Amino acid sequence: MAFFGLRLPDDLAARFDARATAAGGRSALLRKLIDDALENAGDRSSETASPRTRTTDRLQLRLTREDIEKLDAAADARGLKRTEWLVMLLRRRLHTHPLPPRAERVQIAQSWRELNRIGINLNQAVHALHAATMVDSRLDLAREAARVASFRDEVADQLRAIGRALKGDLSYWDTPDD
Structure with missing residues (x-):
């Protein structure tokens, strides 16, 4: 038991x-x-959950004081602990799919929220444009078209921000021989 x-x-x-x-x-x-x-839980209880991956093995390194200082500076610049920075570096080299650091994940999540809000506004603007084409509509078609163009530009800006966050993180862990 x-x-x-x-x-x-x-x-x-x-x-x-x-x-x-x-x-x-x-x-x-x-x-x-x-x-x-x-x-x-119903039928879900029959599903077996995959076990959580745990770090079980220890790796020890001997570095010079100068290397430790550079390592600490690099980790501090990313807002990480020394071990977190080393693990991310190793995972990037071994798996090529590391998780972005917490600060960048926050930036990415914020970008997704902004894109969602923009999408809602864009949907409303398109509905307004459709309504403007109906007889007896008093909506200014040029103004609504400008709003849609503005939303398009804002979406493009947000997509570039997401790309920079992801590309910046992935390229950070690349080494010159890649």
Whole structure:
């Protein structure tokens, strides 16, 4: 039989114990809660989740003081810890698909949000243009067309920003011999 162990704050443990007493004890209540959770998951409980990849092996390096200082400067410039910077460098060279650093992921996410907002506005402008072609429309067709062109330019700017974020990160990890 498998064993699950966990730590709880004292106040939460006391509240759980109070409820568990009426259910036949801690183990009985935990088994019931787990069973209920799996039943409520429906068909998804039959799917096996892929195990999380964990770093299990250690690598040690001996570097000169000068190399350590350069390494720290490079990591600091990217807002990373020394180990994070080295892992990203190795993954870039080994897998060619590293995750961008957190700051660039934030920039990319912001760009996606901006593109979504622009898309909504563009959709509204297109609807307005369609309405402007109807009889008795008082919309200024030239003004609406200018709005659509402005949105197009803004989308292009945002796409370039996303490209720079991705290209900048990937090219950062490339070495001159690539």
